[in-house]
Amino acid sequence: MVGRAVIVRFFAEDFPRLFARDLDVTLHHLHADGEWGVAEATVAATLANGNHYVNDFCFVFELHDGLIHRVREYTDTARGHRMVFGEVPQR
Template identity: 80%
Template sequence: MNRSLIEVAFQALASNDPDRISAVFTEDAEWLSPPGNATVVALKLIDHTLKVTNHMVGRKAIVRFWAEDFPRLFVGDLDLTFHQSHADGERGIVEATVTATLANGNHYINDYCFAFEFRDGLIHRVREYTDTARGHRMTFGSVPQ
């Protein structure tokens, strides 16, 4: 069950459809990504009024990010390739590669590991791990000092 929920969740995230995204997360869900990651930095450069953060708390914040903010940077050819996945009880893990075209025209490709916690048949927490230096190189051409 939870393994299929992960697949449905990533399809929903890629759709940018707020209703589909909302349907897979608990009301008090959290999404934690690495501090200083290129996505958050780039989105703040695109629009300094955005309230983007590496630690989204609540279904509304997660939905807003994936439906409104994320597509401002990842503008085309978004693809997620699963390499390994496992879900057992209240936890799951996915290794994947994300590719896309960025708003500045750069090609993005990076490997990720997502750790999930489930509650009541929904996603309660996601911890995202990735190579932040590689993300910065692909997004900006350099790594911050």
């Protein structure tokens, strides 16, 4: 996702449609140094399809002038796909 409008739409509209209820974010580690920050977290929720979702994430934040400029997100996408769709993605 690139751009403020796209990111805001994702969190305001798409995110709640996928993660329907019981959203829990457990923060494990934080590290910040100047214009960079890293957060490790586990996200758990009940999905719109009723499946339970739990996955670990690492977020890398790049700041400019005290504002978030860029975020890189790392997670096990195959695990997430199985929880959302119930199958392993085909290659």
